[in-house]
Amino acid sequence: MRCFTHPLLRRLLGLSAQSVPGGLSQSKGPICSPKWSSLRQSCTARPGLVTATDAVNYWQKVFEINGIPEARESSEYIVSFVLGAKTFQSLNSKSLYTPLTALQQEQIQQLSNKRLERMPVQYVLGEWDFQDLTLKMRPPVFIPRPETEDLVSLVVEEESWKCEKNSDLRFPVSVPHPVILEIGCGSGAIALSLLCKLPQSQVIAVDKEKTAVDLTRENAHRLQLQDRIHILHHDVSHSSAKQLLLWGPLDFIVSNPPYVFHEDMASLDAEILCYENLDALDGGDDGMRVIKTILALAPSLLKDSGSVFLEVDHRHPDMVENWLRAHPNLLLVLRAIHKDFCGKPRFLHIQKQSR
Numbered sequence: 001m002r003c004f005t006h007p008l009l010r011r012l013l014g015l016s017a018q019s020v021p022g023g024l025s026q027s028k029g030p031i032c033s034p035k036w037s038s039l040r041q042s043c044t045a046r047p048g049l050v051t052a053t054d055a056v057n058y059w060q061k062v063f064e065i066n067g068i069p070e071a072r073e074s075s076e077y078i079v080s081f082v083l084g085a086k087t088f089q090s091l092n093s094k095s096l097y098t099p100l101t102a103l104q105q106e107q108i109q110q111l112s113n114k115r116l117e118r119m120p121v122q123y124v125l126g127e128w129d130f131q132d133l134t135l136k137m138r139p140p141v142f143i144p145r146p147e148t149e150d151l152v153s154l155v156v157e158e159e160s161w162k163c164e165k166n167s168d169l170r171f172p173v174s175v176p177h178p179v180i181l182e183i184g185c186g187s188g189a190i191a192l193s194l195l196c197k198l199p200q201s202q203v204i205a206v207d208k209e210k211t212a213v214d215l216t217r218e219n220a221h222r223l224q225l226q227d228r229i230h231i232l233h234h235d236v237s238h239s240s241a242k243q244l245l246l247w248g249p250l251d252f253i254v255s256n257p258p259y260v261f262h263e264d265m266a267s268l269d270a271e272i273l274c275y276e277n278l279d280a281l282d283g284g285d286d287g288m289r290v291i292k293t294i295l296a297l298a299p300s301l302l303k304d305s306g307s308v309f310l311e312v313d314h315r316h317p318d319m320v321e322n323w324l325r326a327h328p329n330l331l332l333v334l335r336a337i338h339k340d341f342c343g344k345p346r347f348l349h350i351q352k353q354s355r
Ligand SMILES: C[S@@+](CC[C@H](N)C(=O)[O-])C[C@H]1O[C@@H](n2cnc3c(N)ncnc32)[C@H](O)[C@@H]1O
Pocket: 142, 143, 144, 145, 148, 183, 184, 185, 186, 187, 188, 189, 190, 206, 207, 208, 209, 212, 234, 235, 236, 237, 238, 256, 257, 258, 259, 279, 280, 281, 290
């Protein structure tokens, strides 16, 4: 599995969940690139021939000279991709030391030029892994972050727990076929992972952006998951719950909504600001614009005891709890706060109370 920034490195760097699509902060300036042809003369065992290892070392240097973040990783991902591998580490010694063809060198050059323009490597390659899935990636659709894999796991754990509880009953209530709504599906990462992990489930995936809806649909077809997913071009802020109730009351609502505080948007990395849809990140003044909409909709969409799982900013758990207390009519309670791999409160489990 590919993970651009290792969780530990991210922890050391203190990076937040929605802040890094495969790049850290960087300086802008003119692009400097030693001649690719000079590499052919200088770095190879046999003069005139460039191996994968030479190419990785060369582009790492070019990226470093130009202040491109994660220069080594960027270079390794690009070269591996052109050789048909996911990671540089997975290449065998034959692939590492066989001279690259002219076409491969040309492809590496073209992809590296995009990275030199600060394009996140996920868009450069046009695909990225999320849990066990390889998903197509296309700007400006939000690149799924590794933290969000834990949001999927929380929903799966809750469903497993419900199933166990049900099977312990003397007269089990029914065979579980959970119906899940994902609000803001982006590339389809969460929705499609849930379909894989919960083979009896059905998912309704909505996004207000046509580009996101199209990409989720494309990813669903590529993964042959299209039969259990309904993908809707739908803005939850501008419509009632009616359209979403066509599939019946829901077991779960899951969302990684835009939750960055508006004042923090300007300090995001250039990679994000230049390539990703900023509406996918900007949660308004308190980061809660879409969170509040989801919570206001939830009671009319969920079954009794149904759950909302949200990814949020680490400042949001207290804010959401206070907001729910101020809206007792919604009958929603904050059941649990879960931390991300940096130890920050990141995921909320909110449950609809039975009447
Ligand atoms: C942070 S991204 C998450 C994308 C994807 N779920 C993931 O985790 O990779 C938030 C998504 O919510 C969508 N979105 C924002 N406001 C929305 C709204 N009012 N209704 C529906 N979708 C919305 C954005 O277009 C974006 O795709």
